[in-house]
Amino acid sequence: MYATTPCVGPAGGPLPQPGPTASEGDSPAAVASCPLPNEVSQNLDHRPQAVATARRTTHRVLEGWHITGERADAVMLVVSELVTNAVEHAQPPLTLHLHREHTGDRLWIGVSDGGPAPHHGPWTTSCTPDEHGRGLHIIDALADIHGIRTHSHGNTTHWARLTT
Template identity: 60%
Template sequence: MYATEYNTIITGQTGGEGVRVPAPRPPVDSNDVTEALDHRPQAVRTARHAAQAVLDEWQVASDAVLLVVSELVTNAVEHAAPPLALHLHRERTGSRVWVGVTDGGPVETEGTRTTSRADDEHGPTIVDTLAETHGTRTHPSGTTHWARIAA
């Protein structure tokens, strides 16, 4: 796993605070984790297990974080190009976890479905409900969808 460097501040999101958006870098401390994922349906399970291991290490119990990880990775597998990476950041103040999923950006043809079409509509609602704030950042290497969750 790799750490995550936050090099861009986005302001004006729900919650009013600036939100840092990641750029991968070598590990510095255990509050920042990035894991590359295979761009396939099994990535959802892999990401959930990786997030659970990190949360256990951080001694943070949060089903909300795991649900948001699942939704963001599912969205990336179904609607975006590779590569795919999961970013987790434990904020030093407060009890919040920042989750980011970086993908290669949108594609013209959807990828392999990991959910039924009926479930497709619930993902954005789940993230919106569970996250204090969330958003999207487009950058030269793709797109990062992120959420900040109270844990």
């Protein structure tokens, strides 16, 4: 994740400055005690555990941005759905993006991936059709707007904007 100012880590020493995008092994708990920038990105491993990592990161960022209650719950659910869809239906690499907009108390959530996978993931293929496929309906119900951006190099960003 981004860190714009030197911060004190859990042991009292300075936190390493990981650069513009942290990796999954970096400590979002320690970064959350620092002044958070308006944009946070985190690389995620392309595996089912990425959903839990994204939720932990998002929870700590939302705490730092003082976004709580039902709006925080909605953000957490949208993050879970976007990351799950990327793990199940897309290729690596996988990156979570959170952006607190300056106007209108809005939060932009993006999950970038390597584009569509040739096959569905193990969870989707192990389910009957009525056990999956509701993620985009959930996002549609919670987000003010959502969409997909395909980049020239083949990567894709699935995004949603929520009022917080």
